[in-house]
Amino acid sequence: MKLKRKFFNRNTVIVAQELLGKYLVRRVGGKVIATRITETEAYCGRNDLACHASKGLTERTRIMFGPPARAYIYLIYGMYHCLNVVTEKEGYPAAVLIRGCELANGPGKLCRELKINKKLNGIDLCGSKELWFEDRVERPAKINKGNRIGVDYAGKWKDKLWRFYI
């Protein structure tokens, strides 16, 4: 069953944890790939110095300021893409980074495997036939927590335990 917008229109830290165990589904051409999400990170608003939206509303970050459940995708280190899903009400810039799944263990590899790139930036993950999230019946897993990766510049925000994995 597809996750609805309501699921994403909530506190980002909650959404990041509840996305664990859900399925990311990608259709490219006639092929459908579904893979279970194993690692996420929460990026929470303008005050969070690790969040791109701490720079304010720019061309890049405007997707995060938009309505929940849209894809925020950007190029990182000149060669990899990262997939995020926008959370919280429109106007509040926050998102969950999908860091890993059963098919691939890092955000860059995940996007490479699923053929996710900036062409999908901004799409509605509730209305898309190319990329969406699904809930499948299964036992809830134990959630581990840690610090977010690669954000040592973010002052006190770098120590937030906003990375979740199973």
Added chain:
DNA sequence: ACGATGATGAAC
């Protein structure tokens, strides 16, 4: 430990 590789935002 480090280089690949290019978009982004801030400074000038």
Added chain:
DNA sequence: TTCATCATCGTA
């Protein structure tokens, strides 16, 4: 227009 930085990965 230039410059430092970067939510990574593969090779060493």
